[in-house]
Amino acid sequence: MARPVEFxxxxxxxxxxxxxxxxxxxxxxxPDLTTGMGISRSSLYAAFGDKRALFIECLDLYARRTLGLxxxxxxxxxPLEALRQFFERSFGxxxxxxxxxxxxxxxxxxxxxxxxxxxxxxxxAGFEACLREAGCDAVQAAELAAVLMLVNQGLxxxxxxxxxxxxxxxxxxxxxxxxxxxxxxxxPATPSxxxxx
Numbered sequence: 274m275a276r277p278v279e280f281x282x283x284x285x286x287x288x289x290x291x292x293x294x295x296x297x298x299x300x301x302x303x304p305d306l307t308t309g310m311g312i313s314r315s316s317l318y319a320a321f322g323d324k325r326a327l328f329i330e331c332l333d334l335y336a337r338r339t340l341g342l343x344x345x346x347x348x349x350x351x352p353l354e355a356l357r358q359f360f361e362r363s364f365g366x367x368x369x370x371x372x373x374x375x376x377x378x379x380x381x382x383x384x385x386x387x388x389x390x391x392x393x394x395x396x397x398a399g400f401e402a403c404l405r406e407a408g409c410d411a412v413q414a415a416e417l418a419a420v421l422m423l424v425n426q427g428l429x430x431x432x433x434x435x436x437x438x439x440x441x442x443x444x445x446x447x448x449x450x451x452x453x454x455x456x457x458x459x460x461p462a463t464p465s466x467x468x469x470x
Contacts, residue, residue: 280321285310291329294370297377298328298385318419329388335370336360336392343399350469352407353456356400357449360428364438397422410455417455424448 292301292309301326307314321327342362346355363369376391408418410418428441 279317280310280312280320285320286327286330286334289317289327290335290349290370293328293331294373297373299377299381319453328385330394330466332371332374332385332389336395339369339371339396340399343396343403347403347406352403353453354448356403356452357445360425360445361442362428364441366429367426372426391423396425404456408458411421413455417452421448421452 288310289306290359292305296305302441303314305326306327307317310317317327321330343355343359346358349355350358371389371393375386377394378386378389397418400416400421404414404417405411431441431444
């Protein structure tokens with residue numbers, strides 16, 4: 274009996290992410306996937322299960338990488354600039370796999386749509402953590418993070434309409450001017466209550 278061809282699983286998964294990202298779940302056929310991933314159909318089933326299970330794993334990998342981009346920006350910049358850098362680094366990409374999936378699978382596969390929404394909620398929680406660090410209280414951070422997620426979705430859809438980087442940057446400039454104005458400035462330092470010497 275012939276041994277199955279071995280392959281690098283992580284590399285094949287990365288190729289699948291790119292293919293689903295460009296084509297969407299429904300348009301990506303099994304032949305597309307096996308060709309793009311460089312594996313046989315039997316290897317795909319053995320390593321990942323079926324197409325749906327592979328797609329869920331791709332959504333999770335994409336979400337982890339997205340959160341990794343935000344974490345890297347937070348390590349290098351103050352919180353608001355980190356958020357801005359996160360958005361700017363997405364320019365030129367074919368939308369967002371999570372946003373695309375939410376739109377594509379609504380009323381088609383509620384489970385896949387809900388899975389993408391749950392991963393987007395993790396990204397929104399990352400926005401919220403940045404905003405708390407920037408000086409927002411818990412309520413304001415949650416409210417502004419929800420607004421930023423709407424902006425995120427709008428920018429990702431706009432990027433698929435082939436808007437220029439200058440147009441996307443102008444939208445981002447406006448968003449962050451409004452955001453900066455909404456965040457309360459740090460108050461004056463509280464003087465010590467100790468008795469004068």
